[in-house]
Amino acid sequence: MTTSDKQFDSQFDKVENLVHYPWIGCNYASAPKRVLIMGDSHYTVNDEGEFCPEEYDRCVTDKEYTRGIINCAIEEGSWKFHTNLQKTFLDESDMDVEGFWNKIASYNFIQEPMKGTHEVPSLAAYETAWKCLADVVQIIKPDVCIFVGLRNDKGMNILDEKGVKYSIQTLDEKINNSYPKKGELQFADGNKLPFYMIHHTAQYYSPQLWYDFLNKEIPEVVSFLDK
Template sequence: MAVTEPKKNHYSDTFDEGFSTVPHYLAYPRMRPFVGCRYAGAKARILLVGESHYLPKNQTLHLDAQRWYQGQEGDFRPGQGLGWIHTREILNKSTGEWRKQGHAIYRNLDRALYEAGFQSGDSALEHIAFMNGFQRPARERLSLEVAPEDIEVGRETLAAVIDILRPDGVIFVSRKAARHLSGELKVPHGSVPHPASAWWNRASRRGTGKTSLFSKCPGFVPVRRAHEL
């Protein structure tokens, strides 16, 4: 009988004691950040901030901001979407395993970080931390319609995560999240277009979104792997 190898974890739970004090993560613990297993020892500690998770069309809990933020994971019915907000399990894949169309953001980030010189074991994401800026999921395949509560909770949660992780810099991989949430940050930060958008590979005066990511890694000098592009 074949023995199934246990799934490798590309993330660390080192910072979970701190996350357990964050109000939103007490209600929705599956939304805790993905912290790569090599993040703590990285030459430059980078926190990437996406936009939001999304939930399938048969879910309604997230459609009202007040209801969502007054709720908790226990309000989900079995099989009704908890896996869609499980940040760590979504990112906990080896390079090449993000095959779903909705996971293009992670596939493209992993590739961009590898090309920038983040030495990859099984995943370049092992070197960084990742969270979503907005703590309420959007409708499936749509961008979040931002409510005042999303901004308030998003800013509070992001500030708490920064205090816990102590990153050298924060890079928003969503202009929308940056526009609403970056104003009060006290750490170096920047933003690039969403990695699943056309602007990720489209040239502008600042370069492509992908190459802009390289330049916004504080303390890191990118090394392009031209022979592997």
């Protein structure tokens, strides 16, 4: 079974409000391109989409929760979020799913679990997410970040408190009835992190169209992930 690299965990423990350890692929630290892929939120609901208090409690108390979800996705391929993400970067005729996750880092942006499938995170939740991300990035030093979801730019101005400069723009390229975004975080130590926001992979999503977009923007990253 594939497991997350835990070499950064002691540093993650010091990140305020970071509920779950990020998934760190076993080959991430040595990768020629360090890629961080940000999910959206954990939804603590049952198979009928109804709030599940037991799952919520497990989610907020288990720091390995995200890693467990990704392990399950690797072994069982249960959720569209993961399968469509994998199809975006991997050749469907020869998909090395385990190899893909071994190369990347990933965690869910919003730290507070959602209690319903249609629940929307609060502005405060986005602000907390950005502050957590700023700290996580300083630990794992990714070269590029890809957000799955186009609404995650909310609350970015909280980065002023962290001394992080930022820029973001919506691109004039309509894909799946939405427009991708790109931007950059600039840290006080000079480190810069380019990022992209793409349509959420869970629904109304075409892996091929978003592959084409990302391959145009960051071809070296796309090529590396599909090796």
